[in-house]
Amino acid sequence: MRIIAGESKNKKLKTRKGIETRPTLGSIKESLFSIIAPYIENARILDLFSGTGNIALEALSRGAQKAIMIEQDQGALKVIIENINHLGYENKSRAYKNDSIRAIEILGRKGEKFDIIFMDPPYKQDFCSKSLIAIEKNNILAEDGLIICEHHAFEELGDEVATFKKADQRKYGKKTMTFYTR
DSSP: OBOOSSTTTTOBOOOOSSSSOOOOOHHHHHHHHHHHHHHHTTOEEEEESOTTSHHHHHHHHTTOSEEEEEESOHHHHHHHHHHHHHHTOTTTEEEEESOHHHHHHHHHHTTOOEEEEEEOOOTTSOHHHHHHHHHHHHTOEEEEEEEEEEEETTOOOOSEETTEEEEEEEEETTEEEEEEEO
């Protein structure tokens, strides 16, 4: 796995061995970033269920201002921190070990706002809908912000969840990217 474009183009990212982490495939990541390109410059990114930090680090490479990565697994968090350090993004990013809902609540109490929120939770556990509700309740999405949920194709997300409306949906084999806005 590598950074596709921007200042860190072609730099490799460390991944975990095994199946605990499912990094977004390069072809899907390329498609995602062509869709969200207008939102990236100077954006504040929140990457929930971050895994390797792949998406947030790609956004930083392409001009995002700051990224926060949330990961509950200690081994995955270690990989994220190694990737941040390898790319030299220590001043632009932070990685935290936490449950996603609890992290959203903490970020809300701190008054944080994000232009792009990306999540790729474990499949078949309804984390996308629960996270969308928590994002709305804690008011962490910027006014013109975008939420991207990567989920299994069999998991259907509503056209409206909390105050968010489905703006787009793209299918990539067994994966689906669903985009929400206010």
